[in-house]
Amino acid sequence: xxxxxHSRALRSRxxxxxxxxxxxxxxxxxxxxxxxxxxxxxGANAVNPLASKPPHHAPTAKSVIWLFMEGGPSHIDLxxxxxxxxxxxxxxxxxxxxxxxxxxxTANNTLMPSKRKxxxxxxxxxxxxxxxSHMAKHADDLTxxxxxxxxxxxxxxxxxxxxxxxxxxxxxxxxxWTQYGLGAANQDLPAxxxxxxxxxxxxGPKNWSSGFLPATYQGTLFRRDGAPILYLDNPESVSAxxxxxxxxxxxxxxxxxxxxxxxxxxxQARLNSYELAYRMQAAAPEAVDxxxxxxxxxxxxxxxxxxxAKYGTNLLLARxxxxxxxxxxxxxxxxxxxxxxxxxxxxxxxxxxxxxDKPIAGLLSDLKARGLxxxxxxxxxxxxxxxxFYEAGDGRDHNPWGxxxxxxxxxxxxxxxxxxxxxxxxxxxxRPIHVHDIHATILHLLGLNHLQLTYLHNGRSERPTLVAGxxxxxxxx
Amino acid sequence: xxxxxxxxMSSSTYRQSSNFxxxxxxxxxxxxxxxxxxxxxxxxxxxxxxxxxxxxxLNPELxxxxxxxxxxxxxxxxxxxxxxxxxxxxxxxxxxxxxxNNLYPLLDVFDMPDTHLSCGRRGVTTTAPQALTYLNxxxxxxxxxxxxxxxxxxxxxDWKAQVDEAYRMAYSRPPSPAERDTAxxxxxxxxxxxxxxxxxxxxxxxxxxxxCHALFDSSEFIYIN
Numbered sequence: 177x178x179x180x181x182h183s184r185a186l187r188s189r190x191x192x193x194x195x196x197x198x199x200x201x202x203x204x205x206x207x208x209x210x211x212x213x214x215x216x217x218x219g220a221n222a223v224n225p226l227a228s229k230p231p232h233h234a235p236t237a238k239s240v241i242w243l244f245m246e247g248g249p250s251h252i253d254l255x256x257x258x259x260x261x262x263x264x265x266x267x268x269x270x271x272x273x274x275x276x277x278x279x280x281x282t283a284n285n286t287l288m289p290s291k292r293k294x295x296x297x298x299x300x301x302x303x304x305x306x307x308x309s310h311m312a313k314h315a316d317d318l319t320x321x322x323x324x325x326x327x328x329x330x331x332x333x334x335x336x337x338x339x340x341x342x343x344x345x346x347x348x349x350x351x352x353w354t355q356y357g358l359g360a361a362n363q364d365l366p367a368x369x370x371x372x373x374x375x376x377x378x379x380g381p382k383n384w385s386s387g388f389l390p391a392t393y394q395g396t397l398f399r400r401d402g403a404p405i406l407y408l409d410n411p412e413s414v415s416a417x418x419x420x421x422x423x424x425x426x427x428x429x430x431x432x433x434x435x436x437x438x439x440x441x442x443x444q445a446r447l448n449s450y451e452l453a454y455r456m457q458a459a460a461p462e463a464v465d466x467x468x469x470x471x472x473x474x475x476x477x478x479x480x481x482x483x484x485a486k487y488g489t490n491l492l493l494a495r496x497x498x499x500x501x502x503x504x505x506x507x508x509x510x511x512x513x514x515x516x517x518x519x520x521x522x523x524x525x526x527x528x529x530x531x532x533d534k535p536i537a538g539l540l541s542d543l544k545a546r547g548l549x550x551x552x553x554x555x556x557x558x559x560x561x562x563x564x565f566y567e568a569g570d571g572r573d574h575n576p577w578g579x580x581x582x583x584x585x586x587x588x589x590x591x592x593x594x595x596x597x598x599x600x601x602x603x604x605x606x607r608p609i610h611v612h613d614i615h616a617t618i619l620h621l622l623g624l625n626h627l628q629l630t631y632l633h634n635g636r637s638e639r640p641t642l643v644a645g646x647x648x649x650x651x652x653x
Numbered sequence: 654x655x656x657x658x659x660x661x662m663s664s665s666t667y668r669q670s671s672n673f674x675x676x677x678x679x680x681x682x683x684x685x686x687x688x689x690x691x692x693x694x695x696x697x698x699x700x701x702x703x704x705x706x707x708x709x710x711l712n713p714e715l716x717x718x719x720x721x722x723x724x725x726x727x728x729x730x731x732x733x734x735x736x737x738x739x740x741x742x743x744x745x746x747x748x749x750x751x752x753x754n755n756l757y758p759l760l761d762v763f764d765m766p767d768t769h770l771s772c773g774r775r776g777v778t779t780t781a782p783q784a785l786t787y788l789n790x791x792x793x794x795x796x797x798x799x800x801x802x803x804x805x806x807x808x809x810x811d812w813k814a815q816v817d818e819a820y821r822m823a824y825s826r827p828p829s830p831a832e833r834d835t836a837x838x839x840x841x842x843x844x845x846x847x848x849x850x851x852x853x854x855x856x857x858x859x860x861x862x863x864x865c866h867a868l869f870d871s872s873e874f875i876y877i878n
Contacts, residue, residue, distance in 0.1 A: 225778055346770030380754035382769050391764045392778035405782070406725060406758060407789040418846040419788070422863050425839045429871040432832060439673050440692055445779040446872050453784035634773050 224445060225392050226360040226367060231623025236587020236652065237553040238361065239498040240354070240618060241491075242506045243536055245528070246335060246378060247515030250562035250572055251580035252601040253290045253525060256322050257303050260599040261289035261564055269565060273602060279329045279574040280518065280567055287600060288566040291522060300591035307529035310537035316591050317540055317549070318582045319651055323595025323604035326560055326576040326611045331513050332379045334559035334576060337611050339383040339506075341642055348387035348631075350615055351504035353640040355393040356386075356631065357624045362501030363452060364459035366396035366405065369497055369505050371490040375512025384506065388633040395506070398493075404464050408457055426450055463500050466492060476542055478534035483527075488535035495542055498552050503622075515558055519571035540584060553586025553621050555614075564600040578604040581614065587621050587652050594650060609648060616645035621652060671878045694777050695875045697763030698746035701792075704869060705743050707823055708796035709803045712743040719750040725758055725790065762786045787870050797866035801858060804865065812840050815861060823868045839864060 252258055264287045269276065276283035292305035298315030328334030333343030340347040348356070351368035360367035370377070370384045377383055384395025398404040410419050427447060434443040466474070469492060477492045478484025487509050494505040509515070509532040517524035536556065543549040561579025562572035578597035584590060595607040616626040619640060626645050630637040661667055671692035681688060695703065705711040722742045723735040733752060736742065749757050753768045762782050766772035787793050803822065808814035816836040820828040828836065840860055847859045868874060 225780075344769070346767055381756075382754070382767070385767050385769070387767055388770070388772075390776040390778045391761075391766075392780045396782075402726070405785070406728070407782070407785040409789065411789055411791070411794060413848075414789075415846060415848045418843070418848070418863065421839075421843050421846045422867055423788075425835070425843075425864070425867045426870045428835050429832075429867055429873070432835070433871060433873045433876075437673060437692070439678065442692070442694070442777075442779060443872050443876070449779050449781050450784045450788075450870075452781035453788065456781050456785070 224359075224363075224448065225390055226355065226363065228359040228361060229357065231358060232625040232628055233623055235621065235623030236551075237585070237621040238551040239502060240351075240504050240553045240555065240586070240622065241494045241498060241539070242504070243491075243532075243539075243554065243556045244335075244338070244506055244508045245515050245532065245556070245558040246508050246510050247331065247513040247517070247528075247558065248334075248560045248562055248574055248579075249515050249528070249558045250290075250517065250521065250525060251322070251575075251578070251597070252562065252564055252572070253292050253521065254305050254308055254529075255303065255320055255580040255582070256597060256601055257290065257292075257294045257305070258564065258597075258599065258601045261287055261601070264600065265289045269600065269602070273598075273600075276602070277329075278563060282563065282565060282567045282573040285565040285567065287564050288570075288572070298591065300593070302591070302593060307525060308533050310533045311540075314537060314540045314584070317544070317584045319584070319588050319590055319592040319594065320580060320582045321594050321609050321614075321648070321651075322580050322597060323607050324557070324561075324579050324581050324609050324611070324614065325604045326579075328559070328576055329574055331516065331559060331574075334574075335378050335383055338557070338559045340385070340387065341612055341615055341640060345379070345382035345385070346387055347385075347638075348389045348393065348640070349384050349395065350618060350640065351384060351395050351506065352386040352389050352393040353619065353629060354504050354622055354624070356389050357619070357629050358503060358622065360501070361503060362459075364455045365463055365497070365500055365502055366460075367503045368393070368395040369494075369502055370395045370397045371493060371505065371507045372397065372400075372511035373486045373490055373508060374510055374514055377508055377511045378513050388638065389631055395504070398464070403461065405456070405460055408460055410457070420454075423450060423454060459500075463496055463502075464493060466496070469496075473542065477538040481534075483531050484534045487532050488538065491535045491539040492542075495539060495546075495548070499546070499548065517562065517571050518573065519568040521571055524571075543585060549585035551586060553588065553618065554584045555581065555618065556583075557581030561601075564602055575602065578602055583617075583651065589650075589652060592650065594648065610644065612641040612645035613648055616641050617648045617651055620647055693877050694779075695877065696775065697760040697765050698749075700763055700875050701746045701759055703874070704793065704796045705745075707869075708800040708865075710743045710796065710799050711745070712740050714741070714744055717748075720744050720748045721750045722757065728755070728758065759786060759790065759792060784870075793866065793869060796869060797862045800865040800869075801862040804861060805858065812837060816864075819861075819865055819868060823865075824873055836864060839867075 266286050268284065268286055292307060294303055294305050296302065297304055297312040300316050302315035302318060302320060304312035304315065326334055326337055328337050328343040336345055337343045339349040355367045386394035396405060403409045427450065430447045437443055474480060477488035479488040490507045494507050497505050510528050515528050543552055560574055560576040563575045567573045578601060595609055596605055597603060598605045619626045626639060626641045630639045666687050669690045671690050677688040684691060720741045721733045721736045724732055746760065756765050764776050764778055766775055804815050804819045808818045816833055817827055820826060843860050843863060844856055847856050
């Protein structure tokens with residue numbers, strides 16, 4: 177934003193209050209100075225909005241890989257065993273649970289126990305079902321959050337909230353806030369990358385939108401065919417030499433135009449943006465080129481097997497991206513609501529788990545072997561969980577009141593199980609963790625304070641967690 | 654409102670240039686007293702309209718339903734079928750169909766606001782994807798070729814006359830001697846990079862098209878001084 181917005185009084189009441197007058201004001205000003213520096217990205221660094229910026233505090237994670245199981249994975253069949261459901265099988269939900277309103281109106285259906293076989297794994301004794309047998313070997317690397325809850329009932333709103341904090345579109349997603357707060361570590365690649373494995377992500381680009389932040393912070397959806405970024409390749413008719421010669425001319429023209437306007441940093445930024453584009457043309461294809469990876473690595477991710485090849489390829493790509501300094505990678509499993517198992521739990525989840533289990537386990541092993549897990553936060557989860565009562569005989573309905581997620585690496589103290597759901601797995605009871613708490617914690621691990629990371633929009637200093645968000649302190653201390 | 658707009662827009666303050674005056678900047682660095690009009694970039698819609706206009710491709714037809722221009726290859730999510738009437742693809746950007754979940758890429762990259770919420774003020778960013786779009790998209794290359802053929806028609810043989818004509822069409826001014834030198838040096842050197850050398854006329858046209866493309870890329874084209 178330009179310092180002069182042509183609409184402000186010389187000194188507005190807000191400015192007056194912010195800058196302060198007396199001793200109170202001084203204290204307030206110093207409190208707000210860090211915030212002000214962040215709140216003015218255009219003003220603070222107009223030349224490059226993606227220039228690397230100092231964090232609020234020392235980070236434990238440099239990058240995030242978010243494994244998004246889109247459609248809603250069933251916590252009751254994966255990470256949160258409920259023996260009580262065996263006892264209550266075929267009975268309605270006890271009246272003590274009160275009125276339950278679900279997406280499909282299934283609350284009067286009877287309770288349905290999980291068909292899975294359960295075991296405890298690792299030193300920590302983490303419960304994992306037989307659907308995730310590869311991932312279970314990493315039990316001691318994970319911290320399980322069993323008491324997550326969210327606000328939305330349907331997919332579009334809930335996927336949006338898990339990304340942006342709000343069930344309504346229009347707010348910046350966490351990847352956008354991260355870029356706004358920290359800039360890019362590698363200027364030659366997009367800092368926030370989205371990878372989809374199946375159909376378009378439910379709700380589309382609003383899930384990686386920059387919202388009211390400058391558009392440069394939006395996520396880049398990598399395309400699966402051809403170049404990963406739109407217009408990355410020179411047109412076929414243009415040779416590399418020709419492109420370079422044209423770029424040199426553009427640089428000269430831009431310099432000639434800027435010569436008598438040295439005060440204008442935008443013009444300098446434009447000059448730089450062409451060089452950046454030129455470098456990106458070389459860096460991005462290199463980053464997505466998996467041909468240099470060994471067969472052993474590819475096997476680790478299950479790229480050699482048909483049912484794991486797609487997600488495995490995306491997760492290997494994710495590792496290559498964070499290795500090159502990309503801050504935020506979101507890798508959707510079953511994009512287009514493929515985990516949504518209103519019918520046929522066994523068939524649906526059996527398939528989705530098989531396609532994601534080995535790739536995720538492979539990613540954790542690979543990150544660890546390369547020493548990257550310490551600085552890479554891996555987040556697993558969907559937009560909500562599933563109900564303990566059945567739908568359509570053998571499926572489960574949406575459950576935003578209690579579900580599981582896990583985090584690993586990036587400063588997370590592993591081997592913990594935090595929070596519980598009630599005995600049927602319907603609602604979070606002990607230590608409920610809202611989506612805002614998850615967001616606050618992810619930003620904290622990246623070195624950002626969710627209360628200080630603000631952007632002035634329509635007269636309000638907006639922050640990533642709206643007016644909520646508590647840190648899950650036991651996760652990192 | 655109309656009276657107020659007239660009053661504002663015909664005022665000498667509003668009509669100032671963006672030229673920088675060190676003495677004024679020293680007294681009022683934030684330009685709070687409005688000693689100049691801050692230089693500003695065109696919005697994406699205007700960038701597209703100006704490109705179409707200068708290249709002679711603009712279809713000035715007014716009114717009617719919105720137009721679905723072709724999308725770049727590989728845009729799958731929320732894609733649309735382009736409108737059957739080819740001439741309509743070059744109508745002004747205000748007629749471009751707006752799908753909430755799939756912004757038209759050229760407008761999107763130049764800071765079109767998120768369509769899920771209201772927008773009090775547009776952001777302006779300068780990014781590498783903008784440069785990539787300008788350099789490599791089918792649209793800007795079409796503009797450049799069409800622009801070059803307009804220049805060729807106006808000044809058929811002489812490089813120097815072509816530079817003058819191109820500057821006049823793109824920037825409404827003649828080139829400075831230094832700019833003319835830059836252009837002539839480019840013409841000289843760039844010929845060797847053209848791969849498709851079937852005839853000297855083709856090489857000439859290709860070089861001129863690349864020159865015209867560069868004029869579109871220059872900050873002068875998209876900044877209001």
